Amino acid sequence: MPLLSNRIVLGFGLALLALETVLSHPALATDKVSLFKIVTSRDEIVIGLSNDELAHIEGRNAGGVAKMLAAKGAMTAWQYSVRRTKTGMLEQVPLRVIGVLASDSLRVEPYVSPLRVVPIGG
Secondary structure, eight states, rough: OOOSHHHHHHHHHHHHHHHHHHSSSOOOHHHTTEEEEEOOOOOOOEEEEEEEHHHHHHGGGGHHHHHHHHHHHHEEEEEEEEEOOOSSSSEEEEEEEEETTTTEEEEEEEOOOOSOOOOTTT
């Protein structure tokens, strides 16, 4: 008779997997940046705005970002991209600072990533 039953080993393995998932997707990381998709006639890009940047935008949402972009004519933001971590997991990370022109933008949409979102400067 084995020391540990198969059910106990399976349960322990699932508990470890659940713990790894919780630890690899910290909730605080997504609280520090909000993602938006900018749709143009040529392509789509995902940008991230920190809570501090978003605090200066009316409504703190995609509509507010669109209004601010239309009023100012341009804005600077971090472009976000997907990368693979050393452990093989995918995450959404800041790639580079870009300028977004209101004349090229057709719409701004909220973007919810199923991946861990790395905060700006993180």
